[in-house]
Amino acid sequence: MVADMHKFVNNLKLVDNTSNSGNAEAVLSSLTSSVKVKTNTQNTVLLQTVKAWAVGPKERKISRCLLDGGSQRSFVHRDIVRALGLPVVRQETLNLHVFGSTSPVVEKRNIVRVQLENVWNTERKIEIDAVETPEVCTAVIKVPTEPIQAEIKKRGLQLGDFPLEGANEQELQMLIGADYYWQAVTGKVQRVTDSLVAVETLFGWALQGPVTTSSVIDTTCMHISLTEDTQLSKQLFAFWEVESLGIKINHQKAQRTQKLCNISNNLKENSQGQYRLPQTLCM
The missing domain is CATH 1.10.1620 (Atp Synthase Epsilon Chain; Chain: I;)
Incomplete structure (x- = not known):
């Protein structure tokens, strides 16, 4: 990324000395800023993310979920468990294998029960038992950009992952693993591009595949602020007076x-x- 920022501030003070009541001052301030940000074109891979109502005994909340057929178990963030009051159905000792590790991490975890519902149609739902975890995923998994959203809408499909005001769009609260994956997807697939596909789920269409992103921002703005008093008004009147004749009365x-x-x-x-x-x- 190459960034160049320039700011120029100019303050001009106009003083009227013709009045015996003292000098009156008017300040004309101008601020001009120019910001240029260029990012190189890069590829990012979208994963199957959706938003769904997570329902518990105490509360219901829209949560962002990752559908991951490569995980043997489903997981739910500890904050969601506490906020919704999800019941613990049992405890299990799990062998957690992480990429790059030479041996699994053995931990005893709570298994909680949660119901997931379609945001627009709560009749489309699934109940799952998920492992309570302090963190679902620390990686940044992006929401589909506006051009992709527009393309999906043009095809008449309801995108499952969408912008949500006041929420962290990139945070994941839940992972639906292979134990429930095929209950969450319908099996319908549409190809958006040669490498990007849309997969229908109970919660809308999820996208998976590489996309190209690039952005160029070139903005210039100017702000002028004028604080005026009666002395300045007199100056302006005298300046403009019969100006077209080139004389002053x-x-x-x-x-x-x-x-x-x-x-x-x-x-x-x-x-x-x-x-x-x-x-x-x-x-």
């Missing part, structure tokens, strides 16, 4: 000139040759 001088003209027109000479100014025009 001095209103105070114009008023004084007009007053002098009025005085000249209203002067009256008396019998002694003196001029008197009417009281109403006295300055």
